[in-house]
Amino acid sequence: YKDIINFSDNADQYVTNPNAIAFILPNEVDCTLLIAKNSSKYRFQSSQLEGIWFVLNDFVERVQSKKYGDYVLSNQEAPPLQDYFTLIENRFYLREEFEKLKVVLEQKSSEFRTIQKRLLTRFKERNPSSLNNLDLLMNEAYQSIISTANQIEEKMALNKQLCSLLQVQTRMINLLMKLRFNLKDDDYQILNYYMTPIVEDSMEDIGWEEKIFLNITYLVKFIIAKSGQETSQLSLHKVEDLNKLKKHITVLFDKISKGASLQGEDET
Numbered sequence: 001y002k003d004i005i006n007f008s009d010n011a012d013q014y015v016t017n018p019n020a021i022a023f024i025l026p027n028e029v030d031c032t033l034l035i036a037k038n039s040s041k042y043r044f045q046s047s048q049l050e051g052i053w054f055v056l057n058d059f060v061e062r063v064q065s066k067k068y069g070d071y072v073l074s075n076q077e078a079p080p081l082q083d084y085f086t087l088i089e090n091r092f093y094l095r096e097e098f099e100k101l102k103v104v105l106e107q108k109s110s111e112f113r114t115i116q117k118r119l120l121t122r123f124k125e126r127n128p129s130s131l132n133n134l135d136l137l138m139n140e141a142y143q144s145i146i147s148t149a150n151q152i153e154e155k156m157a158l159n160k161q162l163c164s165l166l167q168v169q170t171r172m173i174n175l176l177m178k179l180r181f182n183l184k185d186d187d188y189q190i191l192n193y194y195m196t197p198i199v200e201d202s203m204e205d206i207g208w209e210e211k212i213f214l215n216i217t218y219l220v221k222f223i224i225a226k227s228g229q230e231t232s233q234l235s236l237h238k239v240e241d242l243n244k245l246k247k248h249i250t251v252l253f254d255k256i257s258k259g260a261s262l263q264g265e266d267e268t
Contacts, residue, residue: 053172075179
């Protein structure tokens with residue numbers, strides 16, 4: 001990392017430990033790379049998983065470029081699936097909250113229009129009767145619409161953050177699986193295709209979770225297991241049970257850990 005250290009005019013003050021280097025990312029997340037004194041082992045530490053990804057990915061690219069020698073990388077620790085599942089849960093429940101708020105907004109909007117029509121009818125009468133607090137009710141309905149709309153905007157902003165985190169953590173989990181089980185380049189590409197790190201920030205019924213569920217079902221049943229069933233049995237539908245999605249991901253990674261080829265070849 002001399003190229004990074006030497007980029008600063010005051011490089012010497014940053015190099016206080018020859019066996020460790022710390023990074024602070026633009027989002028202020030930190031990551032420290034620790035180097036074992038008596039072995040070729042490296043440890044990445046960060047307060048957040050996404051902090052590890054950027055440094056780890058850069059490290060792997062540097063080693064695989066063979067610019068610094070001919071090395072083979074491996075990972076001895078299991079990928080942090082529980083932290084990954086927690087992130088998936090957060091987005092899943094956020095989507096549920098978003099759907100509930102949409103229903104509330106529709107109800108409040110319908111209520112507002114009904115009150116508005118009644119008020120207009122009163123004003124059109126030659127001898128209008130008392131408003132019976134309809135004006136107060138309309139103002140209350142309007143304030144409820146504004147409040148609900150603001151909550152929806154907040155959920156959408158939070159969803160963008162979670163989608164970004166989900167993209168980063170999915171990339172990192174896939175990379176750790178490759179290093180942990182020495183996946184071939186072709187298998188790694190297939191893993192990134194089915195466990196796609198491309199997460200759209202859409203809040204529609206069909207999102208990343210549904211696509212991943214269908215992808216893994218197809219991969220496990222028809223590629224790895226080489227089932228003769230018809231693929232037309234599969235369909236894209238909303239994930240109602242989050243535990244099923246987590247189980248699918250766990251099953252896929254368990255197959256990989258046992259040597260299954262994602263290209264449908266025999267296990268080694």
